[in-house]
Amino acid sequence: MPDANASRATESSVPLMASVVLVNPVGLHARPSVKLTQCAKGFAARIELALSAEGPWTDAKSPVKVMRVKAPQGATLHFRVTGADGEAALAAVLALVRDGFGES
Amino acid sequence: MNTSNSGNVGIVIVSHSPKIAEGAADMVRQMVGNAVPLAWTGGDIDGGLGTNVAGILEAIETAWSPAGVAILVDLGGAETNSEMAVEMLPEDRRARVVVCNAPVVEGAVIAATESSGGSSLAAVKHSAEEFYA
Numbered sequence: 234m235p236d237a238n239a240s241r242a243t244e245s246s247v248p249l250m251a252s253v254v255l256v257n258p259v260g261l262h263a264r265p266s267v268k269l270t271q272c273a274k275g276f277a278a279r280i281e282l283a284l285s286a287e288g289p290w291t292d293a294k295s296p297v298k299v300m301r302v303k304a305p306q307g308a309t310l311h312f313r314v315t316g317a318d319g320e321a322a323l324a325a326v327l328a329l330v331r332d333g334f335g336e337s
Numbered sequence: 338m339n340t341s342n343s344g345n346v347g348i349v350i351v352s353h354s355p356k357i358a359e360g361a362a363d364m365v366r367q368m369v370g371n372a373v374p375l376a377w378t379g380g381d382i383d384g385g386l387g388t389n390v391a392g393i394l395e396a397i398e399t400a401w402s403p404a405g406v407a408i409l410v411d412l413g414g415a416e417t418n419s420e421m422a423v424e425m426l427p428e429d430r431r432a433r434v435v436v437c438n439a440p441v442v443e444g445a446v447i448a449a450t451e452s453s454g455g456s457s458l459a460a461v462k463h464s465a466e467e468f469y470a
Contacts, residue, residue: 263368263446264368267368267369267446267450270450270454271369271370271450271453271454274453274454274455274456275454294454295464295467296446296447296450296451296464297447297464297467297468298467
């Protein structure tokens with residue numbers, strides 16, 4: 234049995250997971266996608282997003298791929314983060330989405 | 338047009354139309370911010386639609402970064418003139434300038450986004466070219 238710390242991924246293969254609802258009116262369109270990828274690129278952790286907890290997962294550091302997700306307002310974005318600075322990375326992307334990317 | 342000095346990869350926008358080039362640069366500035374050296378050029382030397390090598394060389398100089406420069410072009414002459422401009426650069430700079438095979442507006446925004454995160458010239462080019470992938 235993994236202990237409680239196992240989900241607090243440091244260099245382990247167990248990713249951190251969280252979901253958040255897109256609140257900004259345009260959803261994850263061009264400008265929010267750019268902001269999200271810029272935020273994600275500030276961390277070493279592997280950061281992926283999806284519209285379902287089952288995936289398919291998209292690299293949150295790729296602006297082209299993030300735009301292709303075309304997530305609308307009200308959609309739930311799931312994040313999967315792995316890496317040493319994963320907790321900080323997850324907190325940062327969640328805060329950005331909750332803030333409506335500074336748009337709402 | 339220019340702004341911003343940084344170690345990030347520079348972006349040059351080359352269009353036959355100065356209005357398109359300037360507008361694409363405006364989009365980059367507004368969507369990506371000021372962390373990326375940026376320059377644009379468009380029009381022939383008489384002010385008509387076209388591109389010219391001197392203008393492209395000047396734009397490369399304006400957007401120059403030690404990390405290199407990625408050029409986004411629209412049609413035919415924009416690409417060949419950009420390649421000619423790269424050929425005319427001093428040898429030590431030539432290898433650090435690439436012409437991306439990407440749509441000029443979307444490619445410029447994506448390339449700048451990639452650059453703003455501190456990515457290498459190769460990563461910037463690759464990301465812009467994902468649009469056609």
